[in-house]
Amino acid sequence: MQAKKLMMGAAFCCAAILGTAQEFKNDGLQGNSLNAYFKPVENVTLEKGVLTLPAGALHQVTTLPFPAKGLERVLLSFRARIKGPHVIEENPQYDRLFFLSEWHRRNQGQPLACWSVIFRNREGKIVKPAANFSQFFTAVMSSEMKTYREEFHTPPETATVEVVFKNANKEDALLIEDLKFTKVDAAPTLNVNPEFAFGRDNYSGWNVGNNYRITDNPEFPGKFRLQAGTANADGYARGDGIPVTPGENIRLEYKMKKTDGIEKNARLVIFTYKDNLLRDDCQTGQLSRVFGVGSKTTEGKYSFVVPDGITLLRPYLQNATADYLRFIRETPPAK
Structure with a gap:
């Protein structure tokens, strides 16, 4: 029995390395099973296509891995809103927090819901992006359901991409829908966001x-x-x-x-x-x-x-x- 368990464990390990482990179901959260989209998590719900990180506690959810290659161009997109008091409509001074990283917002006593992108290699280890690459425009601070997009090139040695969502304030719930990854295979330019067409709140390509x-x-x-x-x-x-x-x-x-x-x-x-x-x-x-x-x-x-x-x-x-x-x-x- 012990030998059988060891063999099963080895098989699971090999499957994870070879990319046969469970992957993110890339259909915009149309199903109702958290396990099809996210790693195990408690007190988070997915109903009628809406992921909810509820108020009352700090929650964090991580997507299952999305397969990718090194130096591949990927577009992350989703819709999100805040249900709670920490929104820009009620606190216009939050505008200055937009250009701060998650770490800086937290250190200034203004934690806000946010997302971050994680790259992993075939062994599941984190692949670091460029030394001075900075994700700063990742705060969700509106009570309105808005579309968020981030386009990027994956670092060399990337095998999978994950996204982490946090409701960083216990008084706020974070609601997310239509989450998906898109591989950008036929872009007219080599660089991302060449005409800054993503809008004033999106600094993809210019971090x-x-x-x-x-x-x-x-x-x-x-x-x-x-x-x-x-x-x-x-x-x-x-x-x-x-x-x-x-x-x-x-x-x-x-x-x-x-x-x-x-x-x-x-x-x-x-x-x-x-x-x-x-x-x-x-x-x-x-x-x-x-x-x-x-x-x-x-x-x-x-x-x-x-x-x-x-x-x-x-x-x-x-x-x-x-x-x-x-x-x-x-x-x-x-x-």
Whole structure:
């Protein structure tokens, strides 16, 4: 009997490593069984497609693993709302908490419901994203049912993706519906959110920076732009890593100008990397192209070939405002 138990345990372990363990049922929470979507959890309900983390205690729920590969582009989407007193409609000062991480909100005594994305390898160990990748726009603070989306490239060695939801305040219930993952296989650009079309509250593709915002574009109602810096202070935004292959032909399309009121220089820099650390001191220098940005809006294109050994690109925008920054894979010229 003991030998049989050991064999069963070994088989289960191998199944988990090989990807045959239970996976997230990716149908938008249409079923009523928690076990089809989430790891074992108590005092959380799923009824009529709505997941509820109730008030009265702090709850946390983690999805079952969703299969993925390293450097794959994935879109996480769901709808959520807060049922309780800690909502922005009653506390407009929460607006400043949007740009803080979960850790910073908690340390300031303002814990809010939130989500986080976890990457794991084939052995089930956590795969760390880039060293300076920061998830900050993950707070749920509205009493209205709203759609939330986060699009990203998975780190190298990723085998599965999980999402953790928390109702971080005992007085609030967190309600979630229509949760799903979508693999983005045919995107028109290599970089995520190139035209900032996800809106003012979604910084997918632009997770790191200082004194920067996605704002309404006054020249084109309904469209948005990325603004780094203000008349009172410098600012910058770093794009997420963009997976590329050595020898590829890449075209950058841009429309940008120096942010109004700034006297210092403005620039766009393309950094290149041989790994996923994306630290500023890991710049290779093989393709560190710098574009000076003037006070008049400029549209342009720049084509290049990815150098040997380079696997990631990253744009860096300083003191400039961009309507779009598109990295596009070009078809190699006919021989």
